Each structure stands twice: as structure tokens, then as C-alpha cells.
Amino acid sequence: MTDRKSFYLMTPALAWLTGLMVIPCLLILALAFFRRGTYGGIEYTFTLENIGLVFDPLYASIFLKSASIAGLSALIAVIVGYAAAYAIAAAPAKRQPILLFFAVLPFWSNYLVRTYAWIVLLNREGLIASIVHSLGYEGELPRMLYTESAVVIGLVYNYLPFVILACYAPLSRLNPEIAEASRDLGGSGWTTFRRVTLPMTAPGIATGFVFVFVLSIGNFVTPALLGGGQFQMIGNLVYAQFLTANDWPFGAALSMFLIAIMMGLLTLQTFATERASGARQEDT
Amino acid sequence: MTQTLLSIRNIKKHFGAVQAIAGIDLDIRENEFFALLGASGSGKTTLLRMLAGFEMPTAGSVMLDGQDISHVLPNHRPVNLMFQSYALFPHMTAAQNIAYGLEMDKLPRPEIKARVAEILDVIQLSPLANRKPDQLSGGQRQRVALARALVKRPRLLLLDEPLGALDKKLRGEMQLELKRIQHEFGITFIVVTHDQEEALVMADRIAILHEGNLLQCGSPHEIYEHPQSRFAAGFIGVMNFLPVRRSGNELIAKDGSKITADLGDDLANESDAVAAVRPERLSLDVQDDDNRLTGRVSALAYHGLDLQVHLDTPLSSEPIMIRLTADAAEGRRLSIGENVTVGWPAKDTRVFSA
Secondary structure, X not given: OOHHHHHHHHHHHHHHHHHHHXXXXXXXXXXXXXXXXXXXXXXXXXXXXXXXXXXXXXXXXXXXXXXXXXXXXXXXXXXXXXXXXXXXXXXXXXXXXXXXXXXXXXXXXXXXXXXXXXXXXXXXXXXXXXXXXXXXXXXXXXXXXXXXXXXXXXXXXXXXHHHHXXXXXXXXXXXXXXXXXXXXXXXXXXXHHHHHHHXXXXXXXXXXXXXXXXHHHOOOHHHHHHOOOOOXXXXXHHHHHHHOOOOHHHHHHXXXXXXXXXXXXXXXXXXXXXXXXXXXXXXX | OOOEEEEEEEEEEEEOOXXXXXXXXXXXXXXXXXXEEOOOOOOHHHHHHHHXXXXXXXXXXXEEOOEEOOOOOHHHOOEEXXXXXXXXXXXXXXXXXXXXXXXXXXXXXXXXXXXXXXXXXXXXXXXXXXXXXXXXXXXXXXXXXXXXXXXXXXXXXXXXXOOOOOOHHHHHHHHHHHHHHHHHHOOEEEEEEOOHHHHHHHOOEEEEEEOOEEEEEEOHHHHHHOOOOHHHHHHOOOOXXXXXXXXXXXXXXXXXXXXXXXXXXXXXXXXXXXXXXXXXXXXXXXOOOOEEEEEEEEXXXXXXXXXXXXXXXXXXXXXXXXEEEHHHHHHOOOOOOOXXXXXXXXXXXXXXXX
């Protein structure tokens, strides 16, 4: 394709993204450097106070909390998702598309509906509780809904299909003779997995992890619904600044940090995948 | 005779209803360079995978050094396989690939280092030790794959189409190189190949497989000069086949002419048969040969070293192939459409039941 042709083809998408995403984002970010008006609104005088406030222990701890919940969710999603992808890639070739379809199926239903479904399950009078009680357990069950664990469960559940797809791609491309070569040279099944299969599919794992982490750390719907009011992640904090506290400049400052973390991770991940696939292309 | 290393006894392999190996017996000797030759679907790769441990036989046994290894896992066999795709680990350097098998044996680090360096020297890749497979050429990767399998000094080295991915010139060099390395290491090699020329050049003995059966096993000379079946005769090299009928001690061709051969007793009188003769056994205008036939030149193919002539004859619907050496072709200018007579001695006729 000529350079000019690809330029024309990219123009609508670029214009859309620039006009409706990049510019508004930059405008919001610019707010981070202004003062909050006494009765809400914005006072256009330059200040670094908002940026400084992000590092206030109160808010920094919410950042750390969000990162640890996102990290835990990503870790669990990667372990569960990789195992599922491994099983799918090992299934007979004819059955793989069906299995993938089922793995991704929840994705086609509404995010809110899926999250509400967990409320129905985890509720004090919910499905899990009634099953346990109908089995004869009389005692009090530990609280399940409105806990950190509920948030992690919700995040893992929602983003698992991403991880399965990201891990399935490199697993299904593996030449089975490479694992056989490891067995032939004296490697056990476990050693073969650890030293050959796992490193060769690491880019998929990294992609899956970064995806879940980035989507989780900024998520505010799942913490609001499954975490209850008493529990805040950074997404909820941003939401509150813009819509309830009416402090747009501080909300903008928080967003800026969130975006910086996401961009940093995505860039790292893109470079890592590029390196891995670049090496593979030279091969052919 | 040298000692038997590997005994394959009545081995069978079924994949569901499909029979890949129908029941094969083979003995392979210590230090032998052995070739399993067959077309695709002949079962040669299945047999090799059973020797490596990736397939378990449905019936029969594999004995290595007198021990039954039929159901031993691949990582517990003193057997290594060089894969057709080479199957190098793409995330490891050449040296790391080669060291992998030694690390699995838990050898001390200094010994691993020394042995990797030594074998890199043998395959002349020491300067490229730290390159990853995708930074190596096809021929270099092939040598790393060989070194990786060889460095463990297995009792038996299996090679699946080892030269298949190389270009023709490199293949010729590597045939001799493989023989040299096999000799130097004193390891038994079993090569799977569909290339009959490769098998003839490299192997001490060849086994021809066809549809899961062992057709014939013998030295390259035996296989080439004394094929035991029509399939073997046609599979190795070029062969002219003439439909004939046995009548007493003679063979009568389609046009009524006689073909003489050393006839055994296994061919019944008045039964249909096929007489066969190699193109290079035919010579031009020879008057005192036992067999003579006349035909019209239909095609000439000049190969530099030799001239291949196609002759249309009433004896067969297929043209008769003649291979004249450069010298013989020099003295006699042939042109298409010309009638020529060729002859061959009775001892060069092979006869197969039809």
C-alpha cells in the first residue's frame, strides 16, 4: 500500500480519536493545573496544589490499594485463564473454536448485568447462601458481598475472556515438536512446561496481565456495586471528584496519574510483544 | 558380524481403525547407519516415533541392548531424535539448545560447558554459539539440531528427514558430513527418508517400507541390483518394466518376442509376470547380447553426465528408458524418430510376478 493511500484510510479514525478523545482528555488534564473555585467550578490561576494532593498519604494509599486489587485480580485471571487456554489449545483442533466461543460468551452480555448477577449470587440471602443453608448449615456465613474479595471476583470474572484469548494465541501457535524435543532430551513434563512452553508463551501472559491490570485499576463500576459504599478504588475517587465533590481540578490530577500508569504499562507490554514477534518474523 | 543393538519384533501400530504399521521385524546393528526408506504414508515416521517413545506400539516389542523399551517414556530412553522441523528452542541460543539435554542429565556445569564447546567445534559453529535460532541459516540450524541430539551420546540417534529442508547442493555435502560424524562418534544412526538417493549414498543398510509393511532390507547394492518386489524395483532408481508371460524357460513379451533371464522356480509356468531392466544396463546396437529390442526414439534428455533416451517399442505401453554415458552418446548421434536396437545380458533381467 502506498503511504498516501494508508494516510487516507487512517484519516477518519485518527480524526475521530483526536477530536473526541485526545483533545477532551488533554483539556481535562489541563484542569489539573488550575484552582478549584470556592463554590465548585474552576478558577483559572496556575497551581501545583492538586498534583501535590495526589501524594497525600490518604490518596496515595487509595492508589496503592487499587493497584494491589488490580494486581491480585490480574494474577488470578492469568493463572485461571492460562490454564483454560492451555486446555483449549490441547483439545482436538475441531473442538477448539467451540470451546473458545464458550470462553468468550459471557463477554457478549452487558457488563452491568453480569456484575449484578454476582450480587444475586453473593447476597446474604443470595443463591450461594440459600444453597449452603438448604444443605443443613445453620450458622452465620461470612460476609461475601461488599468485600474486597467480591471486587476481585467480579474483576477476574469480567476480564477472564481477555486473558484466555491472549494466552490461547501463542499456545495454539506452538510447534508440538518443540515440546517433544524437550521430552526427547530428557525433560520431564513439568520441566518441559517450565523451561520451554512457559517462556515461549510469556508474551501472551504479559498481554493478559497488563490488560486485566489496566482495566481493573481504573474500574469504578465493580467496586461501587460489589464493594459497597465503604470501599473506594481510584476510579471511584475520580468519579466522586467530578460528580459529587465538584472538584474537577483534583479529579483531573488523579486521572492524569491513572492514565500515566496505564500508558507506561501498555507501552512496556507493546515493546515486549514487538520484540517477541519481531524475532519470530525474521525466522520465516 | 557386529552385535545387534536394536531388535524390533512384530511391532504393530493402529490409530483407531487405521493400521500404520502392520507387523515389522528388524534388527539394527551397533554402529550401523541405517535408513528407513518409504513414501509418505508408508509408516516410516510412525516407526521412528515408536523408537523415540512418542508413540507406543499396539503390539510387539522394541529391545535396546536386550532391554524392552517399548513402553519407556521418551525422557527415559537412551535414544535421541533429530526432528524434521529441527524443533530448536527459539528462546535459547545455539549453545543453550545444545546444553539443554546435558542439563536434564544433571551433569556438572564445567562438564556441560566443555562438551558443548567440543561439539560446537565438530559442527564448526563455535563463532555462532550465542546466536538464537532465528539468527542462523537453515544449514546452521540443521547442524545445531544434530549437535543437540548428538551431544548426549545416545545409544541410538534417530534422524527424521534430516536433510529435507536443505537445498540440493548443501544436501550433497551434508550426506557425507553426516556419515563422517556418525563414524567419528561411533553412534548408531537410523535415518528416515523418502529420498532413495540419500538412502543409497548414506546408509549401510536400507529398509524399504510400504503401507506399513517391510518390503525388503539389505545393503544399498542388494536393494538396487536385486529388488525383491516390483514395488521395490520401481521405488529405487529408474526401472523399465515389460509385461511378459512365462513359457517353459523363457519369457514371452507382448509382441511375441523372447526375453531371457535367470528364472527361478517361484514363477509358475504360463503365469503373467513382469520383466525389469535398469536403463544403464541397456546398450546400443549390441549384436551378441541375450536380449534385443528395437524401437523409435521418442525423446532425448541431455543431463551432461549422461544422455537419457526414451524408446517407443511394441513391448510396453510405457517408453523404454535408456541411459547412455557421455562417452557412448558422443560416438553415436541420435535424433528423434530414428529407429535403434538396444540389447542387454540375461543376468541383468529381473523378474517379478505380476
